[in-house]
Amino acid sequence: MTELPDFHPALPEIALALSGLLLLMYGAVRKDAPSRFVGYITVFVLLAVQVLEMTVAPGEGVTFSGLFISDRFAVFMKSLVLLGSALAVLLSFDYHDHEKQERIEYPILILFATLGMMMMISANSLLSLYLGLELQSLCLYVLAAIRRDTLRSTEAGLKYFILGALSSGLLLYGMSLIYGFAGSTEFPVLAEILTASNSHVPVGVIVGLVFMMAGLAFKISAVPFHMWTPDVYEGAPTPVTAFFAVAPKIAAIALFIRVLVDPLGGLVEEWRQVVVAVSLASMILGSFAALAQTNIKRLMAYSSIGHVGYALVGLAAGTPAGVQGVLIYMTVYLFMVVGTFAVILCMRQHDRMVEEIEDLAGLSKTHPMIALAMAVFMFSMAGIPPLAGFFGKLYVFLAAIESGLYTLAIIGILTSVVGAFYYMRIIKFMYFDESHEPLDKWIGRDIAVILAVTGVFTMFFFVYPEPILSAASVAAASLFPGG
């Protein structure tokens, strides 16, 4: 009979899946199992898998009859995703303590969602891409609605579910068209066919490409497929929003890059138009719509739409340098956003969560350290030079200019000026306004640690950026043929 497939490249995923099953069994048998304990184990598992990813799994490997690929790009993106998920679980503990929302399913669902993301990133065929995406999305729908007693959370879950199902439909339709016209679902075969038939690509493949990009744009919440983002971000419990803003977004961006660069790399002229349009629209809407927001979670939603626009600038370049820019951008984005959400999770008055931007007024007097950290994150998101966010923007815009996309780069810089306005507005509230009602003094230990780590990273990234820059460069090169 057939031989066993080579499990070695997929070892981190297998370990993660088995740990998830074990934790689930533990939770089912021990009904009174403390969810904090399960949460800590989940964090440990995620970090252990991270170590496994970087040490045990080799840089290159294709297994499961070509359905699964592990390359430097996958290792880089999976590391970001694992780190993002682990931080999201850590962020959730205090919230769950306060709101009496301890659910053992919460860390387990995050674990399975992370598994789905890793499968997406390592997809080497349209089929494995879709199954990974669905595993991830299904966990996210449940997480959005996990506070099933509150109307906002269930509404967010339902909206996310319906629009997510719609986007999966678009994605599948595009995939079936590509399969129908190109004759394969495997990425290497597709790449070969589409590069060979560069001059006369069947129109069906182009239509399929557009549908697939629409489906994927939903997942990264790029304009014009962003409608769900503000509602879901606002309605979902804050730690869940923090998770949504980081890990799934990074994984979906990774998927977007892999699909466009690897199998559809031969169609770069065709997809570049779409990426440029989506990127422009995201940057413009992300910055202008955020101006009118009063709720900080909605503001973060529009801010993340804008960030996706900037990241896509690098992808639009379609060069290794551009992809390297995107990878650096997403790394920096991870730390900035986790830090910002850590601050948002500190926003309580009389032991109740508050979400209005005005509630931050006078934070510099009551909580100087938190205000300082928030100021660092906001300046960094705006792209003020020595901070990490500046380097993220620098590399994507450089790549765009090298590829001759001047309009895109100029509009990007202009919109980041607009973006700077609403980031500065938060700083103005914290430093120059009198507080009506100060926030609660107490903040959790986990949150304080995360704030310190992300703040230091964002502030001092420029001192020693070399490891991340070179890792991103190697990862980006591994995607391109001959790299």
Next chain:
Amino acid sequence: MPEAGVLVSGLAFYLFSGWLLAAGVMVVAARNPVHSVLFLILAFFNAAGLFLLLGAEFLAMILVVVYVGAVAVLFLFVVMMLNINFVTMREGFLQYLPVGGLVGLILLVELAFVAGGWAFAPEVTAAAGGASTLIAPSGIMTNTRALGDVLYTQYFYLFQAAGLVLLVAMIGAITLTHRSRTGVRRQDISRQVSRPREESVEIRKMPIGGGI
């Protein structure tokens, strides 16, 4: 006689597809939602018949087992239990018809354009040749067996992934709907069996003509 075989299968095709279309129209047109679901089941059966004619007996079986056996029955339950007033839901139908019809028409024209430009690149047929050899020619192997052959070997990874998706669906359904109620009386067989006679039966002497 080959002609008779062709004739029968042609007749069967028109019979199945005719019924399928008629049942499909009735699903939308029936006033009573329960009737709609029953017509849907009829449509599923006819589609299964069409699959059989194509020699795809596995798909035919799946259609009957999954769609008729599970999905349609679930629909029927939902329709009966929720008591949705479908008449009021249809009220806006005529109002939205022009816009909806226009969008549908545009999509149809676009699809026609795409179908008109349908052409395989020559490299495609060459590359697809490699993939198509995986599936054994019909006649040697039933397609149920052929599917099983690749599902548990070549597509083992996808099979496992689908299993995880289903597991998550189950966790999600339980997380979102399960409520542990207090004060539920459950049957505990070991307690019932181990209960001694003294705890459950009491013998009293009753005076004649008196109550307890």
